Amino acid sequence: MILAGVRGIYLREILILRRKLIKTLMAAAISPALFLLAFGYGVGRGTQISGVDYLAFLLPGLLTMSSMNQAYSIATEINISRFYFKVFEEYLLAPIQRWEIIIGETCYGITKGLIPVLIIGLYSLLTGVTLSFGPLFLVALLLHLTIFALLGFIAAMIVKSHSDQATINAFLITPMMFLSGTFFPVEQMPMAIRAVASIFPLTYSTQLIRAALTPGAEVNLALLGTLTVIAMVLFLIAKQIVARVEL
């Protein structure tokens, strides 16, 4: 059977996701709701950013950030399956190519990353903000989710324990959430932070996804190229790492 590994791994992840779907949906709904209340209605009420209401600026940022978190969260799941339940061994023992594991898990990360789209879509209705979900958004989102699922996969492969995983999250994901333009435009930050933001992939995907979602906004299509290159580089790194991984 073609790509038996990719399909087997994806099936396993989806069967498990189905069992905990309600819990996953609720968890995914809470954090953007809190950010929306604190920043959208608290700090940012009545302000305008780049010519749009702050809420209309914030929602696309929250969508990008939440879907990043979901796609990246496969890191923790793979980590638990590797070091605690050791189900990951089943993948290593199966007669499949190692890169099939990357693709199966990345597809799962992408699937999880679509959950916030539903949730933020709902919030946009509740807040009366118009978002334009078009083909450009879809392409940008897929690239964005691929990048963060791959980052999650790589993180899960290079750590040696569960606590290492928490460290990586603290140094990589949390700064990205706050410095990549989710809550305020990167251009308004001090030079030093802008320099840091420029190495975060989230900065580029936030820019692109926000532009795609905002009706009438100007889209910098070169960002599609940037994201594609990042995704390809990450896949090659993942392939190198997974080829050598033991246990």
Add this chain to the structure above:
Amino acid sequence: MSCADALSCNNRRCEIEVSSLSRSFGNTVAVDDISFNVGRGELFAFLGPNGAGKTTTINMLIGLLIPDSGEVRYHGQQFDPKQLAVKRLIGVVPQHNNLDRELTAAENLLIHGRLFGMSGKQLHQRIDTCLAFADLTAKRDTPTAKLSGGMKRKLVIARALLHQPEILFLDEPTVGLDPHSRRKMWAFLRRINKEQKCTVFLTTHYIEEAEALADRVLIIDQARVIAEGSPQQLKQSAGNVVLDIYRDDDICNEFFADRPAALQRLEQLDTSVRIRETTLEDVFLQLTGKRLEP
């Protein structure tokens, strides 16, 4: 060198040949220059205390760890985990019951089958067969988190058998089971060996397990092989008959080739003495100066 003319194989058809296998973790030498062969259809036990290097060895044989040096051959072909065909020959039951707890017994088997390229009716029939063989048909749709320890273990074994491997590796198959379940597991493993015609390679730190099950035993201690042979041969090399001689608070053992020799010695002793058959426990004690049982 083909397998058939490998002298060390004693003309048995050879399943696995291991030569000079070593692996360290940092400063810890986990496996040190180990060599042995496993014949087709054999029930082979790897016996040694905790930390001896059993799991590390199995993991090198199944491609989960890369050896620092030495080589592994299956059917005379050098083992390369990147070659997928050889992985189909192998079924693995790890030390830890690595089941997906949220998934049912049947779903756990389904995923395994898919990963091995099985599908459709053939896969579903195989799942039914393996569940029945492991006596788990009634638990087909039960999440594995709800199964007892013995059932989980059997399910992991059923899963390893799903793709009809030629060789089944079991790492400490009965650890954590109560004595009753352990005996039932032994019978189950014998059936796998005889009925499914599977070569069985198991590790254990229970002497009576190796003694009860194995055609051949390899004793490993502190990363090295210290003895090899059938339980019978091992006991014979130590001496078939042993005297437990009680001196003050101590017991000391003396070994003899046969009963008459032991009885002759017995007559010279004036302390209390017990005469009995040698066990593998005695063999281990004689070779290492320590007892194996935890």
